[in-house]
Structure formats: structure tokens, C-alpha cells
Amino acid sequence: xxxxxDRLRAIVGAANVLTEGDLSAxxxxxxxxxxxxxLAVVRPGDTQQVAAVVQACAATDTSLVPQGGNxxxxxxxxxxxxxxxxxxxxxxxxxxRSIDAANLTMTVEAxxxxxxxxxxxxxxxxxxxxxxxxxxxxxxxxxxxxxxGGTQVVRYGNTRDLCLGLEVVTPQxxxxxxxxxxxxxxxxxxxxxxxxxxxxxxxxxTAATMKLYPLPAAQLTAWxxxxxxxxxxxxxxxxxxxxxxxxxxxxxxxxxxxxLVAKHFPALRVPFADDDAVPYCVLxxxxxxxxxxxxxxxxxxxxxxxxxxxxVTDAVVAENLTQAHQLWHVRExxxxxxxxxxxxxxxxxxxxxxxxxxxxxxxxxLLAREIPGVRLVNFGHLxxxxxxYNVQAPDGGDNKAFLRDHEDRINTLVYDAVxxxxxxxxxxxxxxxxxxxxxxxxxxxVALEMMRAIxxxxxxxxxxxxxxxxxxx
Amino acid sequence: xxxxxDRLRAIVGAANVLTEGDLSAxxxxxxxxxxxxxLAVVRPGDTQQVAAVVQACAATDTSLVPQGGNxxxxxxxxxxxxxxxxxxxxxxxxxxRSIDAANLTMTVEAxxxxxxxxxxxxxxxxxxxxxxxxxxxxxxxxxxxxxxGGTQVVRYGNTRDLCLGLEVVTPQxxxxxxxxxxxxxxxxxxxxxxxxxxxxxxxxxTAATMKLYPLPAAQLTAWxxxxxxxxxxxxxxxxxxxxxxxxxxxxxxxxxxxxLVAKHFPALRVPFADDDAVPYCVLxxxxxxxxxxxxxxxxxxxxxxxxxxxxVTDAVVAENLTQAHQLWHVRExxxxxxxxxxxxxxxxxxxxxxxxxxxxxxxxxLLAREIPGVRLVNFGHLxxxxxxYNVQAPDGGDNKAFLRDHEDRINTLVYDAVxxxxxxxxxxxxxxxxxxxxxxxxxxxVALEMMRAIxxxxxxxxxxxxxxxxxxx
Numbered sequence: 020x021x022x023x024x025d026r027l028r029a030i031v032g033a034a035n036v037l038t039e040g041d042l043s044a045x046x047x048x049x050x051x052x053x054x055x056x057x058l059a060v061v062r063p064g065d066t067q068q069v070a071a072v073v074q075a076c077a078a079t080d081t082s083l084v085p086q087g088g089n090x091x092x093x094x095x096x097x098x099x100x101x102x103x104x105x106x107x108x109x110x111x112x113x114x115x116r117s118i119d120a121a122n123l124t125m126t127v128e129a130x131x132x133x134x135x136x137x138x139x140x141x142x143x144x145x146x147x148x149x150x151x152x153x154x155x156x157x158x159x160x161x162x163x164x165x166x167x168g169g170t171q172v173v174r175y176g177n178t179r180d181l182c183l184g185l186e187v188v189t190p191q192x193x194x195x196x197x198x199x200x201x202x203x204x205x206x207x208x209x210x211x212x213x214x215x216x217x218x219x220x221x222x223x224x225t226a227a228t229m230k231l232y233p234l235p236a237a238q239l240t241a242w243x244x245x246x247x248x249x250x251x252x253x254x255x256x257x258x259x260x261x262x263x264x265x266x267x268x269x270x271x272x273x274x275x276x277x278x279l280v281a282k283h284f285p286a287l288r289v290p291f292a293d294d295d296a297v298p299y300c301v302l303x304x305x306x307x308x309x310x311x312x313x314x315x316x317x318x319x320x321x322x323x324x325x326x327x328x329x330x331v332t333d334a335v336v337a338e339n340l341t342q343a344h345q346l347w348h349v350r351e352x353x354x355x356x357x358x359x360x361x362x363x364x365x366x367x368x369x370x371x372x373x374x375x376x377x378x379x380x381x382x383x384x385l386l387a388r389e390i391p392g393v394r395l396v397n398f399g400h401l402x403x404x405x406x407x408y409n410v411q412a413p414d415g416g417d418n419k420a421f422l423r424d425h426e427d428r429i430n431t432l433v434y435d436a437v438x439x440x441x442x443x444x445x446x447x448x449x450x451x452x453x454x455x456x457x458x459x460x461x462x463x464x465v466a467l468e469m470m471r472a473i474x475x476x477x478x479x480x481x482x483x484x485x486x487x488x489x490x491x492x
Numbered sequence: 493x494x495x496x497x498d499r500l501r502a503i504v505g506a507a508n509v510l511t512e513g514d515l516s517a518x519x520x521x522x523x524x525x526x527x528x529x530x531l532a533v534v535r536p537g538d539t540q541q542v543a544a545v546v547q548a549c550a551a552t553d554t555s556l557v558p559q560g561g562n563x564x565x566x567x568x569x570x571x572x573x574x575x576x577x578x579x580x581x582x583x584x585x586x587x588x589r590s591i592d593a594a595n596l597t598m599t600v601e602a603x604x605x606x607x608x609x610x611x612x613x614x615x616x617x618x619x620x621x622x623x624x625x626x627x628x629x630x631x632x633x634x635x636x637x638x639x640x641g642g643t644q645v646v647r648y649g650n651t652r653d654l655c656l657g658l659e660v661v662t663p664q665x666x667x668x669x670x671x672x673x674x675x676x677x678x679x680x681x682x683x684x685x686x687x688x689x690x691x692x693x694x695x696x697x698t699a700a701t702m703k704l705y706p707l708p709a710a711q712l713t714a715w716x717x718x719x720x721x722x723x724x725x726x727x728x729x730x731x732x733x734x735x736x737x738x739x740x741x742x743x744x745x746x747x748x749x750x751x752l753v754a755k756h757f758p759a760l761r762v763p764f765a766d767d768d769a770v771p772y773c774v775l776x777x778x779x780x781x782x783x784x785x786x787x788x789x790x791x792x793x794x795x796x797x798x799x800x801x802x803x804v805t806d807a808v809v810a811e812n813l814t815q816a817h818q819l820w821h822v823r824e825x826x827x828x829x830x831x832x833x834x835x836x837x838x839x840x841x842x843x844x845x846x847x848x849x850x851x852x853x854x855x856x857x858l859l860a861r862e863i864p865g866v867r868l869v870n871f872g873h874l875x876x877x878x879x880x881y882n883v884q885a886p887d888g889g890d891n892k893a894f895l896r897d898h899e900d901r902i903n904t905l906v907y908d909a910v911x912x913x914x915x916x917x918x919x920x921x922x923x924x925x926x927x928x929x930x931x932x933x934x935x936x937x938v939a940l941e942m943m944r945a946i947x948x949x950x951x952x953x954x955x956x957x958x959x960x961x962x963x964x965x
Contacts, residue, residue, distance in 0.1 A: 121725050121846035122877070123732065166678050177676060179685075180653065195938040202876040203650060203842045203919035205639050205689055207931055207961055208943045212652075212685035216678055233733045252594050259596065260706045263781030264737035308736030309790070317782070369676045373594035403675040404595070446676035458680055465668040469950060470681045476949030477942060488680055 020058065023079045027061050027105070030071045035062040035111070045086060045106050048094045049153075053452075055098035057084075057106040064111045066186060066194060066225040073223065073482075074192030076105055082482045083107045085219035087129065087161030090153035092367070093451025095218045095487050096161065109160050112225055116198075118143050124183060124200040126228045129160025136229070145231035148175040148267075152351060160224045166216035168447030170347075173402030174267040174306070175232070177447070179215045186226035187214050190478035200228040213473070218449055219484040221477050237311035238267070239318050240304050240343035242290045243325070243334040244297040248376040250330040251301050251401055255372065257330065258303060261321040265314070268304030269402030270350050276398045279356035279411075280349055289349050290335055297332070301401070302350050353398050357409060361418035363396065364410040364426055368437050369446035372404045379406075382436040386410070389432060390425055405446040408433065434461060450488045458489065493531065496552045500534050500578070503544045508535040508584070518559060518579050521567045522626075526925075528571035530557075530579040537584045539659060539667055539698040546696065546955075547665030549578055555955045556580045558692035560602065560634030563626035565840070568691045568924025568960050569634065582633045585698055589671075591616050597656060597673040599701045602633025609702070618704035621648040621740075625824060633697045639689035641920030643820075646875030647740040647779070648705070650920070652688045659699035660687050663951035673701040686946070691922055692957040694950050710784035711740070712791050713777050713816035715763045716798070716807040717770040721849040723803040724774050724874055728845065730803065731776060734794040738787070741777030742875030743823050749871045752829035752884075753822055762822050763808055770805065774874070775823050826871050830882060834891035836869065837883040837899055841910050842919035845877040852881075855909040859883070862905060863898055878919040881906060907934060923961045931962065 028036045037045075037060040045060045047053070058081070063069045076083050083105045086096040098104040112128035115136075119125070120143065127136060133154040140147035149162060151169035161167075162178045163185070175181060184198040187210075197211060214222050245251045251271050258266045277300060281292045291297045305321075307314035318336055325331035337343035357363050370378050379397065386393050392413030399406035410429050412421035434444045434457060444457050459467065470489045474481070481491060501509045510518075510533040520527045531554065536542045549556050556578045559569040571577040585601035588609075592598070593616065600609060606627040613620035622635060624642035634640075635651045636658070648654060657671040660683075670684060687695050718724045724744050731739045750773060754765040764770045778794075780787035791809055798804035810816035830836050843851050852870060859866050865886030872879035883902050885894035907917045907930060917930045932940065943962045947954070954964060 119844060119846050121729055122844040124844070166682075168676050168678075172676065176653075179682070180649075189938060189942065193938045195942065196936060197939070199914045199916070200844045201842045201916050201919070202845075203641050203645065203873075203878045204916040205641075205920055205922045206916055206918050206927075206935060207689075207923060207939065208694070208946055209639075209652070209682075209685045209689055210939060210942055212682045213946075216680075216682050221681070233736055235736065256594055261781065263706055263708065263779075265781065306736075308734065308738065369674045371592060371595040371597070371673045372675075373592050400676075405676045441672045443672070443674050443677040443679055445679050446674070447678055449678045450680060454679075462679060463669060465662060465666045466670070466680065466683060469662065469668065469683055472949035473681055473686075473946060476945035 023075060023081060024059060026075045027059065027072060030075065031061055031063045031068050045089060045108060046097055048097050049090045050092060053094045053097060056100050056102040057098040058103050060106045060108055062108045062111050066112070066188065069188045069223055069225050070192045070194050072107060073188050073190065077190065077192055077480060077482055080480060080482065081105055082485050084484050085109060085164070085223045087158030087164070088132065088153065088156045090157040091161060091165060091451060092448040093445070093453045095449055095451025107223065109158065109225070115139055116226065119200060122200050123231045124228050125231055126198050126200065126226060127159055128226045129158060129224050131159050133157050133159060133162060140231055141234070144234060146234045147229065147231060149178055149181055159227060159229070163215050163224050163227055164217065164219050165449040168400065168403065168405065170268055170270065170400065172400060173269050174264055179212060181230050182211065182215060182227055183230060184228040185211050185214055185224055187222040187224055189222050190480060190483045198226055198228040216449070218451060218488050220474060220488050221483065233308065235306035236309055237307045237314040238304060239314045239336060240302065240346050241318060241322060241334055241336045242346050243301045243303065243322065243331045244291045244294065245299050245301055245330060246332055248299055248379055251299055252372060252376060253330040254301060254325055255402060257325055257328070258321060262305055262317060265305050265307055265317065267306040268302065270302040271399060271401035272300050272350060272353065273395070273397035274298050275394060276353045276396045279360050279396065280352045283356045283359040284352055287349055287352060288345065291333055302346055353396065357396055357411065360411055362412065362422050364422065364429055366408045366433050367446050367448045368408055368442055368444060369403065369405045370437065370440050370442035372401065374440050375401065375404060375406065378436065378440045382433060385432055385436065386429065390429060392416070452487050455486070455488065455490055496548060496554060497532060499548045500532065500545060503548065504534055504536045504541050518562060518581060519570055521570050522563045523565060526567045526570060529573055529575040530571040531576050533579045533581055535581045535584050539585070539661065542661045542696055542698050543665045543667050545580060546661050546663065550663065550665055550953060550955055553953060553955065554578055555958050557957050558582060558637070558696045560631030560637070561605065561626065561629045563630040564634060564638060564924060565921040566918070566924025566926045568638070568922055580696065582631065582698070588612055589699065592673060595673050596704045597701050598704060599671050599673065599699060600632055601699045602631060602697050604632050606630050606632060606635060613704055614707070617707060619707045620702065620704060622651055622654055632700060636688050636697050636700055637690065637692050638922040641873065641876065641878065643743065643873065644740055645873060646742050647737055652685060654703050655684065655688060655700055656703060657701040658684050658687055658697055660695040660697055662695050663953060663956045671699055671701040691924060691961050693947060693961050694956065706781065708779035709782055710780045710787040711777060712787045712809060713775065713819050714791060714795060714807055714809045715819050716774045716776065716795065716804045717764045717767065718772050718774055718803060719805055721772055721852055724772055725845060725849060726803040727774060727798055728875060730798055730801070731794060735778055735790060738778050738780055738790065740779040741775065743775040744872060744874040745773050745823060745826065746868070746870035747771050748867060749826045749869045752833050752869065753825045756829045756832040757825055760822055760825060761818065764806055775819055826869065830869055830884065833884055835885065835895050837895065837902055839881045839906050840919050840921045841881055841915055841917060842876065842878045843910065843913050843915035845874065847913050848874065848877060848879065851909065851913045855906060858905060858909065859902065863902060865889070925960050928959070928961065928963055
């Protein structure tokens with residue numbers, strides 16, 4: 020091992036091979052539920068160094084765990100507890116390589132922080148639409164490795180849909196250069212999309228060419244009270260028809276989720292929070308390539324029709340950016356309010372939009388029946404069929420004891436219901452190490468066997484993030 | 493072999509195992525440049541029959557060539573000349589399984605003809621935006637297998653971008669059911685995108701869940717004269733900024749390409765064809781979710797700015813649908829006019845949009861220097877960086893002799909130039925058998941080795957469309 024460490028020091032410099040001191044920033048997961056132990060934290064500075072590090076590890080059969088901003092929610096980017104894995108941090112690969120305005124692309128290194136990319140695009144007069152809670156810390160390499168979602172997916176898709184090309188270091192330590200920025204390229208298998216979402220198990224993403232979009236001329240946000248989840252789905256269809264691609268956000272929030280925000284963050288104004296007759300609220304965002312006046316007229320016409328159709332009972336449109344940010348802030352405060360309320364169980368599920376009302380009605384009833392007193396914190400990206408269908412312990416009880424006694428059972432009930440509705444047990448957070456069992460349980464044997472064949476074919480030594488996503492039999 | 497044929501007859505019925513008579517509809521390629529010989533043409537009627545056919549072939553080590561509408565341009569879906577391959581026609585799998593309006597999806601079988609899907613969507617009040625020349629004959633299974641492009645890619649992407657899920661029969665004859673219609677699903681490797689564009693070499697696509705979009709309220713078409721290709725690129729950027737996602741088509745056509753249309757189809761009115769000072773024309777399409785009046789006002793404002801900026805010298809906006817169809821008809825008549833002019837050499841290339849003017853200037857000059865008298869028919873989907881950069885023999889010469897003497901050399905010159913500009917030698921037509929050599933020459937060894945590992949891993953018997961796309965070493 021000391022031979023390997025010497026070799027790694029020779030490649031990246033001694034200062035970038037960390038073996039002592041507090042390594043928790045790399046070894047502990049974002050939600051602080053797991054802690055691993057690395058042989059070393061290795062911080063290469065460019066792609067060639069990444070390739071050399073992988074080669075050195077492959078030569079000694081040492082496995083590597085690639086890591087970006089370490090903000091993942093599925094425990095996929097920290098080392099295991101063996102002390103034998105190299106933690107490969109990509110954070111020093113943080114250069115914007117180029118912006119190509121006419122091609123509407125930028126080529127960036129994996130360690131660039133998402134917010135930096137948003138700002139870089141904006142400064143060049145463009146929109147980079149990927150947006151999610153961890154954007155101040157997460158890196159584009161991690162976003163790509165997990166195919167991150169976020170709040171703009173209804174219009175711009177997941178990270179996958181924003182990527183035109185990748186540069187990847189293979190498990191053999193060779194470099195695949197695929198950052199050409201082409202919008203059409205049908206020359207063989209889609210290696211790009213295979214790497215995206217593979218959570219560092221098939222290759223190490225070192226750079227990417229990402230799509231840019233024109234900045235919208237105006238962006239408006241509205242908050243609408245809906246009489247039921249069915250009505251929220253109807254409103255979504257109406258918004259698609261009326262706004263077309265102008266619909267850039269469509270979030271749903273259940274009454275109890277919003278009541279937690281009102282309870283724990285009394286300074287925030289939660290619209291319609293006091294109205295007991297409002298079971299769900301929806302946050303809509305309208306992006307317009309013309310003007311604010313045009314956006315407002317279109318938005319108000321939509322809401323007027325929605326009133327007439329009975330799928331909205333009350334609504335506010337933000338008058339300015341500050342108000343819009345306040346509305347989004349309420350939505351984004353739900354997970355924090357949940358944490359204030361106490362330990363809870365999170366689910367990141369997706370279902371066909373049309374089946375969400377039936378899923379929620381059935382699963383709400385099932386959980387209420389099976390786990391008396393359980394409280395459901397239901398919110399999410401309804402436009403994408405993605406719910407954060409979370410579970411809070413009964414009011415006033417012992418949260419820790421509740422989780423100990425009921426977490427497994429609740430997960431089984433929820434994920435079995437998701438499978439019954441042909442949904443996904445991980446819509447945007449990935450598999451990591453946390454959901455490897457779920458993958459084996461809920462994915463078809465045919466799909467699992469294909470995944471294993473791909474993993475064996477591309478990484479026969481099984482040195483890249485082994486045991487994550489797909490376990491080899 | 494007769495044992496296998498008996499088994500196949502038992503699976504699909506004797507009437508659906510064709511071994512005699514005129515089988516050219518399945519054995520000859522679309523452009524009539526190749527003709528294979530099948531052991532039998534087998535026409536299963538459902539997914540289970542497809543699986544059983546693949547199992548029967550696998551048991552006897554008989555390879556299969558999947559085929560949809562047989563309209564491919566890269567000779568990827570006809571059998572080889574050995575008479576030992578089963579031609580697996582998917583045309584009888586032609587049911588619309590379901591339309592889910594609230595989820596904006598339809599689930600369809602592989603053998604559905606593209607135009608049928610467009611019409612089915614329209615009748616349900618939705619847009620299915622995939623559109624290409626062969627839409628009256630090609631099938632969605634073939635579109636998916638080749639990741640077809642077409643004229644709406646600038647807004648809606650390639651076929652890949654329109655697909656949410658697949659049902660696939662593996663090379664082992666098992667069925668992978670993945671047609672859930674989820675917009676977010678991060679549970680393991682992206683098998684869907686691996687299958688899409690793999691041209692039947694990794695699995696047989698039997699059904700798919702495709703995205704639907706709201707029907708636009710209005711669609712307008714304009715034809716603009718531009719002083720250079722650089723100005724066309726500038727106009728594209730302006731159109732993106734002004735129309736945002738309303739820009740659904742952006743085609744460029746060179747003067748000589750249009751002159752061939754005017755020459756061979758004198759009944760068609762080709763705008764600005766007589767103006768020698770117009771080197772390129774652009775066809776723009778604007779789709780609007782509001783109204784025709786709104787669309788027209790936006791479109792005219794865009795063209796006005798373009799005039800002022802000097803990137804457009806003249807323009808017409810179609811007054812009605814008939815005029816719009818006429819303009820598109822001129823664009824779509826270029827390949828037919830080329831055929832009337834005589835044998836020619838086709839290239840389907842892509843380059844980053846920003847580099848297209850330099851590529852064309854340099855490659856035009858190179859070809860003129862190397863192949864005296866050569867005539868360049870340059871047109872394509874500029875919005876996607878995709879050119880059909882075709883080559884016509886010198887005026888009045890012997891076309892056949894020209895192709896015999898110069899085709900290889902011209903291809904080498906063009907594809908080497910494409911590689912120099914980091915482009916693709918096959919933007920939307922795929923590899924098939926026609927471009928296997930090109931793949932080996934122009935793709936990096938690292939990418940080729942990954943593709944081989946995937947093919948070996950998923951199809952270790954090498955029975956699905958062997959030798960197409962990627963040749964195993």
C-alpha cells in the first residue's frame with residue numbers, strides 16, 4: 020500500500036494525497052448517516068492525473084470511489100469502512116474550458132460547482148437551467164453521475180437531457196474524449212447516456228459539454244390552491260396546453276407539508292396555510308421569451324380558466340422577483356421544516372402523472388391503517404410525476420424509536436405500492452449504496468442481468484465504486 | 493435448418509415464415525444499393541412470439557436481423573448474402589397500446605408507422621413531433637433503433653429525446669419490460685438509451701412509450717435569403733433569442749441545391765432562385781402556443797431585426813398552410829432533384845454550429861481543388877449542426893464513371909475534414925453495414941473498445957444483427 024501511496028503522490032503531488040487529519044468532508048455522507056474510511060483522499064488536478072491515478076489503482080487492484088461535491092442523498096460517493104478504497108475527489112478539476120455561444124454550449128470540468136455554471140452562463144447571456152437545493156455545493160460531475168433532477172425538469176429535463184458530450188476516464192485508466200458538442204451523432208452505442216446516472220461505477224466523468232438556452236425575457240411565479248390532487252393534475256394539463264414550453268415549474272405541496280413550514284418558520288408567509296379547505300397548493304412558473312407583460316397576461320388567462328374549470332380555488336401571482344423568491348423559498352423550506360419537526364423517512368418516487376392521485380389516495384390510506392398516527396409529508400415535482408412522499412412520526416412521539424420500529428416496514432409498504440403503480444423507487448436521487456437492495460428487489464431480473472453484463476464488460480476488475488448501484492452476483 | 497424453420501412456423505404460424513417468392517421488400521435496402529438473402533422472413537405478431545423466435549434462433553446459433561419499415565439509409569436492416577440469417581420483421585406489431593393524456597405519453601408497438609403515430613396523436617389533441625421524409629413507411633421501432641432525426645430536432649430533439657421507455661427482447665430471448673412512462677427514474681444504468689440507436693445489435697425493440705406535446709395554436713413558416721453561411725448562423729442565434737422554444741425548424745439550403753429544384757421541378761416556386769447574389773436560403777418555422785396573430789407578430793419582428801442587422805436580405809412569410817407546405821416541399825425536393833440530376837454521393841454529417849461556416853469554406857475549397865468540376869449540394873438542419881453535404885458529378889459528365897473513380901476519395905476528403913472539425917460522419921442515419929469501416933477509422937479506440945465490451949456482454953453469441961455498427965475483433 021505504501022508503494023501505491025508513493026505512486027499517487029508522484030502523480031498528483033504529496034499535498035493532494037490526504038491520509039491524516041479530519042477527512043470527514045470526504046468520508047462522511049451529506050445527511051450524516053454513514054461514515055467510511057479511505058485509504059487516501061486523492062485530489063488530481065487534471066484529466067491526465069485522473070487517468071494516471073486510475074491506472075495506478077488498477078495495477079494494484081485498489082478500488083476507487085469518485086466524488087464531486089459529496090452532496091448525494093443515496094450514499095454513493097463515500098468510501099466503505101474497509102480503509103482500502105481510494106477516495107477520488109474531482110473538485111480540483113474546476114475549469115470552464117469554453118463557452119460556444121453560436122453552438123449554445125459550454126464545456127466544463129467535472130468539479131465545477133453547479134451555481135458557478137449557472138452564473139457563468141448568465142454572465143454570457145444564457146440560461147443553464149439545472150437547479151436544485153444543493154446547487155451551491157454540488158458539482159456538475161456529480162449531477163451527471165447521478166442524473167440529477169431538480170425544479171426545471173418539466174421543461175428542460177434531467178441533467179441527462181442537458182448534456183451533449185462527456186470526457187470520461189475508463190476503469191482501465193484510458194481517456195474517452197467525447198465533448199464535441201454535437202446535437203446529432205449516430206455513430207455507435209450511446210456511451211454518454213450509459214455513463215450519465217451510473218454513479219461512478221462505469222467510468223469517471225472528468226468534463227462535459229452542456230447545453231445553454233436563451234435567457235427568458237421574464238419569469239413569473241404563481242401559487243394556487245387546488246381542491247384535490249386530481250385537480251392539480253388537471254391544472255397541469257391545462258398549463259401545458261396554455262403555456263406550452265413556457266411552463267418551467269410545476270410543484271405540488273400537501274397541506275401538512277406546508278403546515279410544518281408555517282409552524283417552524285413563522286417569518287415565512289405561506290399562502291392559504293390557514294384555510295382548512297385547501298388540501299394541496301401548486302407552485303407554477305412561467306418563463307416567457309417575449310416580455311413580462313406578455314407573461315403576466317398569459318399567466319392570468321391560464322389561472323382565470325382554471326378558476327372557471329374549478330381546478331383552482333384561489334391563487335396569487337408574484338408581483339416581482341422578491342415575491343417569486345419568497346414563494347419558491349416556502350417550497351424549498353419543506354425539507355428543513357421536516358427536519359425541525361424531527362427525524363423522518365424520505366422517499367423519492369415517481370409514478371406516471373395520471374396515476375398519482377390514485378397512488379396517493381391508496382397509499383395514504385394503507386399507511387394510516389398499518390402505522391397508526393403516521394403523518395405524511397407529501398410534496399414534489401408533479402410536472403415530472405416525482406413526489407417526495409415522506410413520512411413523519413406521530414405527533415409528540417419518540418421519533419427515534421418510531422424510526423427504529425417502523426422504518427423498514429414503511430419503506431416496504433411505500434415501495435411495494437410504487438411497484439404496483441409501475442413507478443420508480445428512486446426518481447432523482449439514484450441508488451448509491453443505500454438502495455442497492457431496493458434495486459435487486461424491484462428491478463426485473465432481465466434488467467439486472469443486463470446491468471451486470473455491462474458492469475462486467477466495462478469494469479472487469481470491478482474497481483470503480485464496487486458494490487454501488489449494481490452488485491455483481 | 494428445417495428443424496429451425498419448423499419451430500419458427502410453430503411459433504408464428506406457417507403463413508408468417510416466408511422462404512419463397514419475391515422477398516425483395518425485406519431483402520433489398522431502401523436505396524436499392526444492396527440485396528441480401530434471408531434464410532426466412534419471420535413475421536411475429538406479438539412480443540411473446542418475438543421472444544420465442546429469438547430463443548429458437550439462439551438455440552441453433554442462427555443470427556437475426558430485426559427490421560421495421562426497411563427505409564434505413566445505412567443498410568442496417570437487410571440480411572447478408574449468406575442465406576443463413578433470419579429476417580425478423582416487426583411490422584405486425586402495430587398496435588397503439590394506450591394513450592395517457594394526463595401523462596402526455598402514448599405506448600405503441602415497434603411496427604407502428606410513424607405517420608400513424610402522428611395522426612393518432614393529433615386525433616387525441618396532441619403533437620407527436622418526430623417528422624422525416626420516410627414517415628409514411630418507416631416504423632417507430634426503426635426510428636428508435638437508429639435514433640432518427642428529422643426536421644423538428646432543433647426544438648424536440650432526436651427520437652431518443654422523445655422516448656420515455658422501451659420493451660425489448662434481449663439476445664437471449666427474454667423480455668425486458670420498461671414502458672412505464674416515467675419522466676424521472678434513476679434506478680441503475682440507462683438501458684433505454686443504450687438500446688436506442690444500437691440498430692438492433694443489442695436487443696429487439698418491441699414497444700415504446702413516447703412523449704406527446706400540446707398541439708401548437710399556430711405554426712408559421714418563413715423563407716429568408718441570407719448573404720452567407722455565417723449570417724445564417726447569426727440568424728439562428730437571433731431566432732433562438734427571440735422565439736425561444738417557438739423555433740421548431742431551421743433549415744439551410746445552398747444556391748446550387750435550390751437551382752436543382754428549380755431546374756427539375758419547374759412547377760415549384762423557389763423563392764429568390766433567380767437572384768445570383770443569394771448564396772444560401774433559410775427556412776424557419778415558428779410554433780406558437782397562443783395564436784396565429786401572436787405568432788405572426790413575433791415572426792415579423794424577428795425578421796425585421798434580422799434585416800436591420802444585415803443577416804437577412806429578403807424574406808417571405810407563408811400567408812397560410814398551403815404556402816407553408818409549398819416552402820417545406822421545396823426543401824424536401826432537394827434529394828429528389830439531386831436524383832434527377834444523376835447519381836451522387838451523400839454525406840450526413842454534423843459539426844458544432846459555430847464551426848460550420850469554416851468547415852464548409854475549407855471543404856468546398858478542398859474538393860474544388862482536388863476534384864475539378866465537382867458540384868456541392870449543401871443543405872440540412874442547421875439548427876442541429878447537421879448538413880447533408882452531398883456531391884454531384886461535374887456538369888455533363890458520366891456520373892457512373894465519376895462515382896467509380898472518385899467516390900472513395902471524396903468520402904475520405906469529406907470525412908477527414910469532418911474529423912478535423914470534431915464532427916460526426918453520421919449525424920442521423922446511423923452506421924448499419926455501410927459505415928462500419930468509417931466507425932473503425934474515425935471513432936477513438938477507447939470508444940470502440942467500450943462498444944465491443946458492451947456488445948460481447950449483452951450478446952455473447954453475437955446473434956443480433958452481427959457485423960453491423962460494431963465489428964467484434
